[in-house]
Amino acid sequence: MKAIVMTGENKPWEVQEVPTPTAEPGQVLVKVHASGMCYTDVWATQGAGGDIYPQTPGHEVVGEIIEVGAGVVGRQVGDRVGTTWVQQACGRCDYCRQNFPLTGQTAMNCPNARTTGFAAQGGHAEYIAIAAGGTVLLPAGIDYVDAAPMMCAGYTTWSGLRDANLQPGERVAVIGIGGLGHLAIQLAKASGFETIAITHSPDKHDLAKQLGADHVVSNGQELAELGGADVLLVTTNAFDAAEDAMTGLRPNGRVVLSGLDFTQPFEIASGGVPFHMMRQQVIGSTHGGQHYLSEVLELAGTGKVKPITETFTLDQATDAYDRLESGKMRFRGVFTPHQA
Structure with a gap:
């Protein structure tokens, strides 16, 4: 499959052919229809995420499930889903042993969490394998390009309003x-x-x-x-x-x-x-839990909230990154991996 790859600290993004992942137990394989850009992508490229290279960035990911791994319940082929920065906590560290939920806000405090675009492959690619428990179903009333920024930008701001x-x-x-x-x-x-x-x-x-x-x-x-x-x-x-x-x-x-x-x-x-x-x-305040994410997606699905977006193909990765890093991208950039 085609994917954007960070090859090293402060190095330009590359578009590469990489192996298509498969859905391991507990995971779903998603055909990525839209993957939103966040300034965190820049920080990761500049080294703020540690030595994670090579890695595909992108944590505002939405698409269609095309494969379901063993043991998955509640998700099926054809579901329209999205995932965010933190898919799942490890369940075994000192923090997780306090029995906080393994997804949502508390998962962010797990040092061994499965993080999209950091510890695990990100969404700026044609396909992505995601922990099934770290997905949410998309409402019927929202298209993929509008849904992608809601997975972080919308999720973050709505969580802030709720936490207030x-x-x-x-x-x-x-x-x-x-x-x-x-x-x-x-x-x-x-x-x-x-x-x-x-x-x-x-x-x-x-x-x-x-x-x-x-x-x-x-x-x-x-x-x-x-x-x-x-x-x-x-x-x-x-x-x-x-x-x-x-x-x-x-x-x-x-x-x-x-x-x-x-x-x-x-x-x-x-x-x-x-x-x-x-x-x-x-x-x-940060991502406040999947119930907040579902709430903000429902609001977007009614048309009451709509992100302002610029769309890019994966082959336009260099231009998209330059616009994001320089501040010329005023609102949200979205990759559409399967768009010609």
Whole structure:
């Protein structure tokens, strides 16, 4: 089969012919119809995932089951499924021996987890073998290209909104109107919350309104002047902008960190009323479990949430990577391996 391969740290992606995997016990073999790109693909290529080369990246994977391995229940040939970054925990390490679920959020804390595009082959390929327990069924109302970004970008932002424990009448502010944030605005609005977009980019103001934002501001001071927000959902790794936005966080407000950065810490600015006196919280959030993933897929299946995508064939891997790494890909890139 054809697959994109990371051959070494900071080396260009290569399109290679590699053996087609088979469904081992407990696995399903999926014909990949769409595989979303995430900036984590860049970090993996730059060495953040350790010495994993050669490896095929991609953890926003959707397609059709064409083979079912021994012992699999609940999945059958012809099912439309997707998988995410962490397919399955090992079940044997000290963490797993606390009997947390082997899939979903807790699986991410297992040091020996089966991780798509890291410990196991990723989705930027024509076929992929996946742990059956790490798959979810796709709703009938969503096509493959729209489903792929929901497997990480949509999953991440929806988990952040759910972890914020939003209450009726509260306000949500989303900072970082990019690959995650453009979905977060739609999700917050679809859930019935007054939604504010925070962006320094003037060219994104109109787009934010089109996506459902009730208001658009440029910084924390403007957010405060608007009356503030109860939840600040951080979907960017520009933590300095997020720290500034806290100026507009209301008492009892929550900052939810969904953006990922390996290089800088998130800091709580001093000045004014102390953070703890405002009874504010900082919540770390990531993939929150397959029930959250199913929820966000259902929302996307109704048409209430739709990712903005660019599509590429596998042969366009170099161009796609360059656009992702340089920031020219403003929202989500998706490979369509079986498209001519």
